[in-house]
Amino acid sequence: MYLTQKNKIRNLSSTEFKALRQLCRLSKNMYNVGLYSVRQFYFSEGGYLRYESNYHYCKENENYQLLQTDIAQQILKVVDRSFKSFFNLIQKAKESLYRFEQIRMPRYLKKEGYFPLIIPRIRVKDGYFNIPMSQKFKVEYGAVKIPFPERLVDKNLKEVRIIPRFDA
Known part of the structure; x- marks a missing residue:
């Protein structure tokens, strides 16, 4: 049983990488909208x-509409978890278990930054899975297919995260 498996995304065309980069940018924008x-x-x-x-x-919001609904909702759940943590720390500070000076409200992400894509459901077809995206986004950037790892073919996945590294 695998709990987590890392895979580097390779062998994609430049347009597919550009689409992934833009999806991660939209993900960051959605996080900031939810946080706002x-x-x-x-x-x-x-x-x-x-x-x-x-x-x-x-x-x-246009960021919500360009992302696929499942992905946008997962991002809003991350915002929700961040604020739950913030309010729990305030509660602990009131009980003298934590110092108020150390509590900070969740902050916005940088304008040029990226945020992970959290995909709760995927479909594997012919050894590839398609990154879910809205029709509007797909028309502009095209579909993105990523090779699916062979050792996970018959496994039940809970979610897939695409984490942007090195300037996406």
Whole structure:
């Protein structure tokens, strides 16, 4: 049983790499959009905007519409986990188990940066899996097929993460 397996993505065309880079950039933008709505709710209402409510604020955003829905929702769940951690630290500080000076609100990612693509479901066909993307994005950049590792062919995968390295 494998818990995690790393694979380097190779043998893709330059247009496929460009599409992956753009998807990771959209992922970063989606993270910042989700973070913005939660932060603004916190500053105005003093409370916590949960994932379910944050989704309704973010679903009209162009980044959400260019990413495939499953991927965009996974990114919003990462924002939700970040803020849950923030509020739990505040609670621990109130109980004198943590210092208030060490608590920092989750920060925005850099404008030129990238964020991982979290793909909860994939389909393998002919030894490749397609990166899910919206129709609008696919028309502009084309489909991206990545070779699927042979040792994972008959395994049940929970998710695939594409982590951008070295300037994506």
